[in-house]
Amino acid sequence: MSQKLFNSAGLVFPALATLIALAVSGLLNPYLAFVATSWIIAGLLGLSLDVVWGRGGFLGLAQTAFYGLGGYFGSVIAINLAPSLGNTLILALPAGALFGAVVAALLGYIIFYARMGALQSTILSYTFTLLLWSVTQTYRLVVGDAVIGGDNGLSNIPGIVIGFGSEASKLKPNAAFVVVVIVAAALYFLTRFLMKSTFGRIVDCVRIDPEKTELLGYDVRKIQVLNFSYAGAIAGVAGALFALWANYLNPSIFSVQEALLIPIYVLVGGLGTLAGPFLGALLIGSLSFWLGSGSAGGQTTLILGAVLILLVLYLHNGILGALGDLWKRFLPDPNDAARHAGAVQIDEAVLGQILEDAAIEAGPAKDLQTRDAFKRFGGVIPVNNVTRTFTPGRPYSLIGPNGAGKSSYLKTCVGLYQPEGGTVSIGGQNVTRAPIFERVRNGMGVKNQKPQVFGDLSVRDNLWVAAYARTKTPQKAVDVSDKILRMLGMEEQAEVQAGALSHGQQQWLDIGMVLCLAPRVVLLDEPAAGMTTQETRELSALVRILARHTTVVVVEHDMEFVRTLQGHVTVLHQGEVFAEGDIETLRADDRVLDIYLGRRAHV
Numbered sequence: 001m002s003q004k005l006f007n008s009a010g011l012v013f014p015a016l017a018t019l020i021a022l023a024v025s026g027l028l029n030p031y032l033a034f035v036a037t038s039w040i041i042a043g044l045l046g047l048s049l050d051v052v053w054g055r056g057g058f059l060g061l062a063q064t065a066f067y068g069l070g071g072y073f074g075s076v077i078a079i080n081l082a083p084s085l086g087n088t089l090i091l092a093l094p095a096g097a098l099f100g101a102v103v104a105a106l107l108g109y110i111i112f113y114a115r116m117g118a119l120q121s122t123i124l125s126y127t128f129t130l131l132l133w134s135v136t137q138t139y140r141l142v143v144g145d146a147v148i149g150g151d152n153g154l155s156n157i158p159g160i161v162i163g164f165g166s167e168a169s170k171l172k173p174n175a176a177f178v179v180v181v182i183v184a185a186a187l188y189f190l191t192r193f194l195m196k197s198t199f200g201r202i203v204d205c206v207r208i209d210p211e212k213t214e215l216l217g218y219d220v221r222k223i224q225v226l227n228f229s230y231a232g233a234i235a236g237v238a239g240a241l242f243a244l245w246a247n248y249l250n251p252s253i254f255s256v257q258e259a260l261l262i263p264i265y266v267l268v269g270g271l272g273t274l275a276g277p278f279l280g281a282l283l284i285g286s287l288s289f290w291l292g293s294g295s296a297g298g299q300t301t302l303i304l305g306a307v308l309i310l311l312v313l314y315l316h317n318g319i320l321g322a323l324g325d326l327w328k329r330f331l332p333d334p335n336d337a338a339r340h341a342g343a344v345q346i347d348e349a350v351l352g353q354i355l356e357d358a359a360i361e362a363g364p365a366k367d368l369q370t371r372d373a374f375k376r377f378g379g380v381i382p383v384n385n386v387t388r389t390f391t392p393g394r395p396y397s398l399i400g401p402n403g404a405g406k407s408s409y410l411k412t413c414v415g416l417y418q419p420e421g422g423t424v425s426i427g428g429q430n431v432t433r434a435p436i437f438e439r440v441r442n443g444m445g446v447k448n449q450k451p452q453v454f455g456d457l458s459v460r461d462n463l464w465v466a467a468y469a470r471t472k473t474p475q476k477a478v479d480v481s482d483k484i485l486r487m488l489g490m491e492e493q494a495e496v497q498a499g500a501l502s503h504g505q506q507q508w509l510d511i512g513m514v515l516c517l518a519p520r521v522v523l524l525d526e527p528a529a530g531m532t533t534q535e536t537r538e539l540s541a542l543v544r545i546l547a548r549h550t551t552v553v554v555v556e557h558d559m560e561f562v563r564t565l566q567g568h569v570t571v572l573h574q575g576e577v578f579a580e581g582d583i584e585t586l587r588a589d590d591r592v593l594d595i596y597l598g599r600r601a602h603v
């Protein structure tokens with residue numbers, strides 16, 4: 001019961017809060033209703049940032065820009081059309097949403113496709129807000145009866161008007177409060193629904209590990225722009241509501257102070273909780289209202305600042321995050337099963353079936369080919385004109401001393417590194433300049449050196465997200481991920497958070513995720529690292545079976561593991577192919593021993 005309530009807390013408690021707000025709306029004195037309306041609008045703006053930051057993982061400081069633009073655009077429409085139509089809500093809110101979404105999509109396109117670092121992206125978003133501040137102060141634009149820009153601001157904005165024509169009437173503060181509560185609640189529940197949907201799950205993956213998400217075949221940048229644009233729409237609605245509520249807008253809406261208040265609402269309420277920003281805005285709004293009008297009047301900023309610092313210092317996950325953590329202590333630990341997990345044992349029959357199904361759905365195995373692949377990092381050349389073709393049948397192992405360029409070669413094939421020269425092709429198709437997700441959609445399945453799993457997601461969800469990337473059908477993804485779960489013998493750990501698994505188990509989960517993609521070429525970078533001897537044996541069997549159905553290339557240090565693969569071995573040294581053959585011959589080759597031992601002649 002309490003587990004169920006915990007899972008639906010984001011639905012039950014906000015619904016209760018909405019009902020309470022609606023029930024007390026008639027009892028509030030009009031001034032308090034008027035002020036409280038602004039706190040809810042601020043919470044809505046905080047929600048938009050939580051979508052971008054708490055869920056998407058990007059601390060954007062442009063939410064007030066979309067808010068202000070939504071406010072201005074919504075007001076221009078309301079000012080010009082309200083005299084004939086009456087109702088301002090159905091004009092201003094969609095206009096604000098649309099404008100916020102479009103501008104956010106354009107800014108998001110620049111931020112995410114330019115592949116800037118996190119800090120640069122935050123600064124760019126902030127610069128955009130400041131630019132609007134400066135532009136709206138400097139220039140004036142007249143659109144019909146609306147005058148935008150200049151310090152005097154836009155002052156003839158009609159209030160919240162409902163009804164049409166002669167029936168139209170401007171709402172009094174208490175009724176306006178009700179309307180704003182309803183709009184905010186509707187957007188909150190819509191956002192919660194979206195974040196619980198497949199789109200939201202993928203947004204979570206992008207936040208946790210964007211590289212891994214792309215390695216599953218998702219177009220990460222597109223998802224980021226869509227999420228950013230959705231958040232821009234919410235900010236635009238909040239801005240339009242604000243303009244109607246205040247009947248006035250001026251450039252200070254784009255100010256530094258406004259932009260920095262929003263992350264504070266989110267942090268105080270609880271990052272990523274969606275409901276937290278409302279709580280944060282309500283708390284900060286009511287505290288400053290009370291301090292401002294009470295005996296502590298002159299010290300408001302100081303006291304508010306101290307309270308905020310204490311809250312952020314002692315409640316790392318904000319109020320709702322802390323309450324959630326506290327509640328979890330009284331619930332059964334879902335990660336308990338991770339501690340009882342034995343060594344993974346592959347079910348070869350299920351594996352065979354999975355690989356046959358994969359061939360039916362994704363087609364025959366593909367060759368991987370590089371021609372004169374060349375990659376340089378300053379004076380280091382980890383991939384030096386490597387020409388190789390890998391085909392299905394037997395596994396290929398890449399070995400060599402530390403720094404030989406094995407991982408760099410794999411990363412060049414995957415697209416994690418862009419080569420300065422040469423080509424990479426999959427199944428005869430040149431993918432040298434293709435983004436990673438396109439190579440994956442072309443049949444490439446990759447496991448990097450460190451296991452990459454989505455730690456906050458359950459084992460089952462990790463596999464589902466991988467399977468969904470290929471199948472694009474939720475139920476099919478369930479079928480595929482269930483089979484992989486069975487093949488790995490990890491059914492009992494299905495609900496465990498992937499981050500709670502041991503290193504070796506995470507390796508298996510990562511390999512399972514690769515298999516969910518039905519890859520036609522598989523690249524595995526040190527898959528046996530962190531595995532027990534028994535697990536390494538299991539892995540060897542898996543790789544051999546896999547190589548019968550697809551092309552498999554494995555980078556590995558563990559020579560015993562390489563020997564058991566019974567495959568073709570390539571020795572890399574200083575970025576070049578140094579020797580090739582079977583492992584027994586290479587182990588007996590003095591030249592190979594020399595480079596491993598660092599003996600003079602070949603180093």
Ligand SMILES: Nc1ncnc2c1ncn2[C@@H]1O[C@H](COP(=O)(O)OP(=O)(O)OP(=O)(O)O)[C@@H](O)[C@H]1O
Nearest residue numbers: 377380381382400401402403404405406407408409
């Ligand atoms: N992103 C990078 N930036 C700069 N240098 C890099 C980068 N990636 C690899 N290198 C350099 O390229 C060389 C080859 O590294 P790489 O990791 O490919 O070797 P490796 O054979 O996989 O080694 P190991 O077995 O230790 O993992 C090293 O000198 C490394 O420092």
